[in-house]
Amino acid sequence: xxxxxxxxxxxxxxxxxxxxxxxxxxxxxxxxxxxxxxxxxxxxxxxxxxxxxxxxxxxxxxxxxxxxxxxxxxxxxxxxxxxxxxxxxxxxxxxxxxxxxxxxxx
Numbered sequence: 308x309x310x311x312x313x314x315x316x317x318x319x320x321x322x323x324x325x326x327x328x329x330x331x332x333x334x335x336x337x338x339x340x341x342x343x344x345x346x347x348x349x350x351x352x353x354x355x356x357x358x359x360x361x362x363x364x365x366x367x368x369x370x371x372x373x374x375x376x377x378x379x380x381x382x383x384x385x386x387x388x389x390x391x392x393x394x395x396x397x398x399x400x401x402x403x404x405x406x407x408x409x410x411x412x413x
Contacts, residue, residue: 340404344383351385358389365390373397382407 333339369376372394378387381400391398402408 337403340382340402341406344404344406344410347383351383358386358393361386362393365393365395369395375399377401381411383410 374395375397376387376390376395376399378398378400379402381387381402382404387398387400400408400411
């Protein structure tokens with residue numbers, strides 16, 4: 308498991324692509340996501356990059372830290388939480404999988 312931002316102060320994020328399905332057709336079904344998030348370990352998964360990697364983009368493109376941010380397909384990513392720690396505190400997180408949302412509430 309690659310915890311690429313371990314020791315950074317941010318939430319630990321798994322970026323190990325071995326947890327991804329080998330067939331991409333399932334990505335379009337709610338069942339695929341429900342199963343994935345119900346069975347995934349407690350660690351969060353970073354699909355693309357961590358907030359540490361992306362931080363220059365929100366700073367450049369979001370006018371104010373009070374801006375409303377809609378995070379579609381939030382899954383179990385730490386991105387919203389890390390952005391919250393950085394001062395962006397007006398989020399709506401939405402995901403296809405209620406299992407992902409429930410896990411992130413815990």
